[in-house]
Amino acid sequence: MMLAAALATPAFAQSDENVRIELKFTADRLDRGKVTGLAHRPTMRAATLDDPVRIASISKLAVGVAVMRLVDKAVLDLDRDVSLYLGWRLVHPQFPTQKITLRLLLSHQSGLKDDAGYFIPLDASLAELLAKPEAWDATHAPGAYFRYANVNFPVIAAVMEAASGKRFDRIMTEEVFEPLAIPACYNWSGCKDGAGRGAITLYRPDGSVARDHWIDDPDQCPTMASSDNRCDLDLYQTGKNGSAFAPQGGLRISAGGLARLGQMLLNGGDGLLTPESFAELTRAQWRFDGSNGDDDRGYFQAFGLGVQRIEKPDGSVWIGHPGEAYGLRAGLWVNRASGEGVVRISTGHAEDLPVGHCLDTCP
Numbered sequence: 001m002m003l004a005a006a007l008a009t010p011a012f013a014q015s016d017e018n019v020r021i022e023l024k025f026t027a028d029r030l031d032r033g034k035v036t037g038l039a040h041r042p043t044m045r046a047a048t049l050d051d052p053v054r055i056a057s058i059s060k061l062a063v064g065v066a067v068m069r070l071v072d073k074a075v076l077d078l079d080r081d082v083s084l085y086l087g088w089r090l091v092h093p094q095f096p097t098q099k100i101t102l103r104l105l106l107s108h109q110s111g112l113k114d115d116a117g118y119f120i121p122l123d124a125s126l127a128e129l130l131a132k133p134e135a136w137d138a139t140h141a142p143g144a145y146f147r148y149a150n151v152n153f154p155v156i157a158a159v160m161e162a163a164s165g166k167r168f169d170r171i172m173t174e175e176v177f178e179p180l181a182i183p184a185c186y187n188w189s190g191c192k193d194g195a196g197r198g199a200i201t202l203y204r205p206d207g208s209v210a211r212d213h214w215i216d217d218p219d220q221c222p223t224m225a226s227s228d229n230r231c232d233l234d235l236y237q238t239g240k241n242g243s244a245f246a247p248q249g250g251l252r253i254s255a256g257g258l259a260r261l262g263q264m265l266l267n268g269g270d271g272l273l274t275p276e277s278f279a280e281l282t283r284a285q286w287r288f289d290g291s292n293g294d295d296d297r298g299y300f301q302a303f304g305l306g307v308q309r310i311e312k313p314d315g316s317v318w319i320g321h322p323g324e325a326y327g328l329r330a331g332l333w334v335n336r337a338s339g340e341g342v343v344r345i346s347t348g349h350a351e352d353l354p355v356g357h358c359l360d361t362c363p
Helices: 058-071 102-106 126-130 150-165 167-177 255-266 275-282
Strands: 020-025 034-036 038-040 207-210 251-253 308-311 316-323 330-336 340-345
Touching: 038 308, 058 102, 058 150, 058 167, 058 255, 058 275, 058 316, 102 150, 102 316, 126 150, 150 167, 150 340, 251 255, 255 316, 255 330, 255 340
Parallel strands: none
Antiparallel strands: 020 034, 020 340, 308 316, 316 330, 330 340
């Protein structure tokens, strides 16, 4: 998807090297995008709408779409105990009789939390990580409470692999990116050779590199490395790890690619999903009632299957997902009633900056 030449505004403010992108779209049209800043500072390369960027938690939305593709193909069942796919028992230690399902994992109601971590080496076992007591919310049973947790998504990736017999990165390419003609990948595994050299490098406020400095460091591992720092995908076992491709936040995709994903949402699945699966993906599986979850001071109001919902006082509903990591703030949002969509990407932010959805503006 080549958009930069036709849509991007080439000028950028020399005094502000941080990238700022806004791209509005409808179901069948992309508006002229606004792009400022430098994708790579040492070479003074200006950012464009075609440049891939580590888009953080918007990655989860694409995973939700892929899961529903596999549901449509009867490879996965949203309400089956995922232990039956994994071949090892995933159970909440305080509530061992409660099954954990893809529906609960995708909607952050599984009982898992991030305190034990969610990045594990290429040769490590997800089961060992989740055997730690700190990986679980000790006071709430699966299905009883919403707690946003990145670790849900390595589990989802492992389930997808175990059920299909394919690696997560290949599933995402086959089920989402190729059908939508989006050049994208997770942790650079599956993108064309050299794609990283065109990436938007993520910088911290002090100018140090946070992620994707491929021009100056071309030998980076495209996945998580092994425990002894090897970069050898032969060490990876499908259905056992789930973390190596960073399903929770490692998607590399351009603003134009995100807009294509948004157009699919505006078009009710765009032929990619059945109407029934699209409805399940986007409807509120959880809605805050004052006590049934951690709403993070109003940040979370309602959640679908990897899809966040912003339900405004005027009755308008926006579906999509925000992204926030390594100095990046981003959002992909669509309003199906009005037919509007927007992609926002903003870099160079301090980690302690207040959170924001990047709907009307990024923080």
